[in-house]
Amino acid sequence: MANKIQSGGITVELESPDDALLVEAYGDGGFRLIEKRVEGSIFVNGEGFFPIAAQSFDALTTDEIDAAIATLNEPEILLIGTGETMQLLPKRLRMHLEAKNIGFDVMSTGAAARTYNVLKIENRRVLAILIQVS
Numbered sequence: 530m531a532n533k534i535q536s537g538g539i540t541v542e543l544e545s546p547d548d549a550l551l552v553e554a555y556g557d558g559g560f561r562l563i564e565k566r567v568e569g570s571i572f573v574n575g576e577g578f579f580p581i582a583a584q585s586f587d588a589l590t591t592d593e594i595d596a597a598i599a600t601l602n603e604p605e606i607l608l609i610g611t612g613e614t615m616q617l618l619p620k621r622l623r624m625h626l627e628a629k630n631i632g633f634d635v636m637s638t639g640a641a642a643r644t645y646n647v648l649k650i651e652n653r654r655v656l657a658i659l660i661q662v663s
Contacts, residue, residue, distance in 0.1 A: 552642040558661050572597035572658045586611040586660050591625045601656045607633040610641030610659040638662050
């Protein structure tokens with residue numbers, strides 16, 4: 530898959546392996562991956578994407594985080610997309626991840642989706658939990 534972006538006479542071409550699972554779009558309460566619309570919040574690990582019950586960042590649970598982590602053996606980093614805007618990770622979730630010795634970064638869902646794509650193209654072991662945005 531190759532994406533071309535033209536701006537001011539400069540063309541940037543982003544190439545990735547055809548089988549790379551990337552977040553193609555987000556918004557309107559869902560995501561587009563492998564040319565399919567997925568409603569609601571998800572986690573994506575590069576090999577698949579899975580729905581989660583949390584439809585807002587406040588509703589995210591340690592069980593959902595554990596389920597996501599269990600799908601990828603020794604992730605390098607867990608990206609957490611908090612919705613429309615970046616929010617701080619609640620202490621209970623931060624302590625849970627620290628106890629598991631999982632590296633994580635928290636950002637808005639749009640930033641998390643873009644960061645996930647870049648890291649996945651670099652063949653990094655990345656996992657992203659993405660809360661839906663309107």
